[in-house]
Amino acid sequence: MKMMKALKYEKAGRANATIGMVPxxxxxxxxxxxxxxxxxxxxxxxxxxxHGDGGTLAKYPVTTGHEFAGYVAEVGKNVTEFKVGDRVTADNAIPCGHCWYCKNNRPLMCENFGSxxxxxxxxxxxxxxxxxDNVVKFPDGFPFDEACITEPVACAMEAFDRADVKPGDRVIVSGMGPHGLILAQMMAHSNAGKAVAVGLRQDRLDWxxxxxxxxxxxxxxxxxxxxVKLQETFPDGVDCIIDTSxxxxLCATMFKILKKGGRFIQYGSFHRPIDLExxxxxLNDLHFKNQSYIxxxxxxxxFPRSVEYMVTGxxxxxxxxxxxxxxxxYFEALDTNMTDRNALKVVIHPNGDPEAPQEEF
Ligand SMILES: [Zn+2]
Ligand SMILES: [Zn+2]
Structure with a gap:
């Protein structure tokens, strides 16, 4: 039987994980x-x-990793769009197609997500x-290290879509982790009248x-x-805030400059209890100011639109x-991602140097 190396969790928790050979x-x-x-x-x-329970979508045993890119190594007999050697990534989300949400054209809310x-x-x-159906091509030469970031870009694009930025809107993207950095670039290329990236670290803002x-x-x-700084930057308030932090x-402060009819997109999870007196x-402010909390x-x-945004720079x-x-x-990589405050995206190479010429796929 042909074997390969993989990270595999028998159930949640590092004690139940191995890096070894699987079919x-x-x-x-x-x-x-x-x-x-x-x-x-x-x-x-x-x-x-x-370290946790794997979340609501987890089903074990499983090889984890939902952000990836690589070469097409093999195609089934009905596949005509892709050939061996193509550079690709793939949408990790596979809605079931038959639940109420899927049938009502809202696959994002699918009750039985394949993930x-x-x-x-x-x-x-x-x-x-x-x-x-889930595979998306990158042009030859586009680096795999960047291509594997398509999923975070695609998630950020969901926030970008839902923000529904109109020509001339004034917009804030707050939080400068990977998602904030991606969204700030999307906003800079949008039809916003003024888009400002708000963050705690000058090095990331400089970039x-x-x-x-x-x-x-x-x-x-x-x-x-x-x-004070926000009011100086936006004397007339903002139409839209996307928070990734x-x-x-900070969100409570930004709400103070959100215009009537404005939109607040919560794209980052709150990891600490919210102190809201x-x-x-x-809630009545949202109501009387006709604001939306999304x-x-x-x-x-x-994925296809995200690849387009990445390929066009x-x-x-x-x-x-x-x-x-x-x-x-892998485990050293994960620990580094958690503990190194300069870590943004940490990328794993399962087949050695990703840009080395391949003798076979
Ligand atoms: Zn469904
Ligand atoms: Zn992800």
């Missing part, structure tokens, strides 16, 4: 087998497999198999400014000073990739 995946008639050249760590999702890396074997392996984005440095502990004190007042957490079917992810590791060092 090479079988390629069905409508499938594509991908030789994974790069797979990035989704910090909280992978931490949850490693590569959570309940279908994923990218922390030398190979994975995926239905051709956005080099690409022409407008930025504002804020202070984690001084919301009064932050409010999950920092409620007067919930009634807060939750966004994931995506489906945004509207969203650049090269600087977001801060570390690379071999598959054998």
């Amino acid at each position: 090479y995946p079988e390629c069905g008639d409508n499938d594509v087998v991908i030789k994974v050249m790069a797979a990035s760590i989704c910090k909280w999702a992978e931490w949850n497999h490693d 590569i890396g959570h309940n279908i074997n994923g990218g922390f392996a030398q190979y994975l198999v995926v239905t051709q 956005l400014e080099e690409d022409g984005a407008e930025t504002l440095l804020v202070d984690r502990n001084d919301q009064e000073a932050n409010l 999950g920092a409620w004190p 007067n919930v009634t007042q807060f 939750g966004v957490s994931c995506q489906v079917k945004n 509207k969203v650049k992810v090269d600087k977001i990739i801060t570390h690379t590791f071999d598959l054998d060092d």
Whole structure:
């Protein structure tokens, strides 16, 4: 039997995980087998497999990793769009097609999500198999390390879509982790009248400014000073705030400059209890000011447009990739992602140097 190396969790928790040999995946008639050249760590999702319960989508045993890119290694007999050697990534989300939401054209809310890396074997392996419907091509030469970041770009695009930015809108993207950095670039290339990236770290804001984005440095502990800066930057208020920081004190400050009819998109999870003195007042403010509070957490079917944004350079992810590791060092990679405050995206190479010429796939 043909074997390959993979990270495999028998159930949630590192004690139940091994990096070892497993059977090479079988390629069905409508499938594509991908030789994974790069797979990035989704910090909280992978931490949850490693330290938590894996989350609602998890089904074990499973090979994790939902952000990946590689070469087409094999195609099923019905596959005509892809050939061996193509550079590809694949949408990790596989809505069931038959639940109420799927039947009502809202696959994002599917009740029975198939999810590569959570309940279908994923990218922390030398190979994975995926239905051709989910595969998306990159042009030859586009680096695998960047291509594997398509999933975060696709999720950010969901927030971008839901923000529904109109020509001339004034917009804030707050929080400068990978998703904030991606969204700030999308906004800089949108039809917003003014789009400002708000963050705590000058080095990350500098990087956005080099690409022409407008930025504002804020202070984690001084919301009064932050409010003054925000009011100076937006004397007439903002139409839309997309928060990726999950920092409620900053969100509460930004709400003070959200215009009537404005939209607040919660794209980051709040990891600490929210200190909101007067919930009634807060909700009534939303009501009387006709504001919208919108939750966004994931995506489906945004991959082709995301690839387009990356290939055309509207969203650049090269600087977001801060570390690379071999598959054998996966746990060190995950720990680095959690503990190194300079880590943004940590990328795993299951087949050695991703850009080395391949003798075979
Ligand atoms: Zn992810
Ligand atoms: Zn469904």
